[in-house]
Amino acid sequence: MQYRELTEVYTDVAATSATTEKEILLADCFSRVHDETSLLPTVVRLVRGRVFARWEAAEIGVSTAGAASAINKATGVDSEQIETWWREEGDLGDAAAYAVDDRVQRTLTTTPLTVTRVYETLREVASYEGSGSQQKQIDEIAGLISDASPLTARYIVRTITGAMRLGVGEGIVRNSLARAFLDMSDDAADAVQRAIDLTNDVAVVAQRVAEQGRPGLDDVDLELFRPIKPMLAKQAESIQTAVDELAADLEAIGDTNNTESSPRKAVLVEFKYDGIRAKIHRNGDDIRVYTRRLSDVTTQFPDVVSAAREHIDAEQYIIEAELVGYDPQHDNDGPVTFQTLAQRIQRTEDIAATAESIPVTAHVFDLLALDGESLLEDELEMRLRRLNSIITTESVSQTELEPDPTIESTSSRSTLMTGTNNTESLSSLRRAQYNWVTTHTAATEFYDTALAAGHEGVMVKNPARPYQPGSRVGYQRKVKPMMEPLDLVVTRAKWSEGRKSDFLGRPYLACRTADDDFVEVGRMHTGFSDEQLATFTERVEPLIERVDGREAILTPTVVLEVEYEEIQTSSTYDSGYALRFPRLKQIRHDCDPSQADSLERVERLYEQQSVDES
Structure with a gap:
């Protein structure tokens, strides 16, 4: 497929503001691409202005200044003129189109500008490292622009700068795939979305639905070492409001279950830590750590890997935790600021020294998979029971972790379950501190305990709900104080x-x-x-x-x-x-x-x- 053909689709999509029309145009494009070639995954990524999946630890890595230099090299147009066009239009892609149209130098021969060539070149550019890498990037991009028309140059540069200006978000791509390969019912769109949430790679989803239809989507599940987006919570106005809303949701579930037992009443209240949200994946001896942005930070957190190996008694799992930094020079348990902790992600050298100066405790709070079985559809209460059964750290008493709706005071339990930190064991793994509550008094007392310990606030959760990746769900609330506006x-x-x-x-x-x-x-x-x-x-x-x-x-x-x-x-x-x-x-x-x-x-x-x- 010629890249020009794809950019013509871009132009049509950008020309309409109607969501349905965008979906129809893209669905037609996806259908044609799948019928003609195996380019569908590539095209679906490019439509979103990407050449990498979200979970891939790579990006094109070319600055706007680098892209402008490539335009200058490919066209011979003066850099100041390119800068003027860029400033006037607010889009370096438009400046590239003007420069190609007004170019003062032309190559004697050109290489066909195919979709595959553009895609593979941009992926290759991202791999350049070391001395001279920036110039190599500029040379490769200039090579693409030299063979481009004004239209194709516009979208090459827009892809590089991450500004496609098509008005195409993930929802439009999702619905376009459903239109192209399913019946476009609400259920079909939900099936595509579920697959996207579980893979974080719309290209993989496109290939599956095109080749296998709905069964291919239904077979998508969690995979070790392929991170998923976290489940997000909505902000609550107060701890009392959060408890009331979640208790009402819990009771509604009980009423619709048609069971003889009365609805459960207790909701889970859990410390909200100010750290790095992470998922820990293990398959035998291989343990990896991923952030909420799906970045692999295993190298930066060897201590978390060691703590997981020592304190989680299972060979295969996906566990969710908050990595909280502490100051080993102080006797108190107070966490360091997120700004200080972030140094550990940014550091690529002297990792051992950084880990010693900013040790972390991994406060684990959810279990998404165990021994090859996905637990996403299980109720939170069941996930937590299984999580508690595999944690071996001595700071957690298993008998204390059983949900007890009658508990209305956290004072006797807080000391037991608070993670500690000392210089003998600089990094550790703990069960996140929590309580089961049925009253405002118990919830407020626990909330005050969290704030007094230096943490952000609390999470309030419905124990009867499953895990929903990538959504701000209606069955979790976060409660934390706000400063004066x-x-x-x-x-x-x-x-x-x-x-x-x-x-x-x-x-x-x-x-x-x-x-x-x-x-x-x-x-x-x-x-x-x-x-x-x-x-x-x-x-x-x-x-x-x-x-x-x-x-x-x-x-x-x-x-x-x-x-x-x-x-x-x-x-x-x-x-x-x-x-x-x-x-x-x-x-x-x-x-x-x-x-x-x-x-x-x-x-x-x-x-x-x-x-x-x-």
Whole structure:
């Protein structure tokens, strides 16, 4: 298949804003590709602007500056002109198209630009390492652009920069596959989604559904060393609200089970740790550790591997845990900040020394597979019983871990189940601390215990529900305190991706200095509804001073009221501080930049936070 044919499909898809029309266009493309060649997995990935599956530890790795250099080398167009087009259009792909159309140098011979060639070249570029690797990347990409038309050059560069601007998200690809190879019922789309959740590779799912239909999807299950996305929880307004909502859900399940026994009443309340969420996979002697972003961090956490080998009595499993860092120089059990712990992921050298200075405890809290059997469909209570049966660490008493709906006090159990850390055993594995509660009093007491121990808060879970990968499910809640919101000024924003690619989002946030300048304190990644995103874009587009690739530098005018979880020191932002997980509360139409919060207030809140935690 010629790459030109695929980019023509891109053009048609980008030209319509109607979701159904996008799905039909892609379904037709997928059907034709499958009928003609074995390119379907490749095409499905490229439509999403990717050449690697989510779980693959690789990315193209070419900066926008590198891509711009490749355009210059391939076309001979002056770098300043390319920069001008890029700034005017806000899209380096468009600049590439203009440069190819206006090229001042042409090769005497060209090599056909096929889908396979583009895909394999970009995957190969990602593998270049060491001295001269950046120049090799530029040379390879320039080779593709030299053989490209303006249209194909546009999408080669957009794939490299990760900005396809097609308005195609995972949901559209899912429905397109269902349209192409199934009956497109809601059930069919759900079957495709389930397979995507369990593989994290839409290319594998496409191949299965095309060749085997629905049975091929139904056969998809967990695989060792192929990580899946974690099950996510919704934020609760309070611990009382969380308990009430989960208890109601639990009772509703009991009422519909048609059993003679009365519905269970107790819900699970569990410490919410501020660490690295991880899945530990084991098959015999091979143990690997993956983050929630599906990255393999086994090399960075040899101590977790050793702790799992020593304290989990099973040869095959997938266990979920939170890796929490501690300071071995202090006698107390308080965790280090996430910012400190993140050094362990970033470090590729002196790993043993880093592990010694920042040891971790793996607080295990779920079991997804055991001895070759997937447990995703099992109730949480059953998964936890089996998890408890294979943990051998002495800090857990098996008799204490049996659910007891009558328990309404955690004071006698908290000391027993709190993970400890000492210099004799710098890293360890523990069962996450938890309790079964039926009253607000018990839940609130446990929540206060978690906060007093220096943790984020608690999770509240329905014990009768299965595991749902990659979803913010209605049967889990997270409860943690929020700090006072801040009114902050937007200094920069980026164009979004997928169906929202025409909108500016992901704003950088700044506070006022004493001399009425602005310094940044973070960047908001999520939190806009579709309506808010449209309103925000309308407000900030007239404020664009210049464009740098996909980023717009703005006149600091728009003020957002922002919630966040904590304030950390940071060298990333010029304020010296960074908000952790900032999210939009509201757009302050009634507020101008002179009324935004000051750096002094940010510093005061940081200091108060430190006092509260001590």
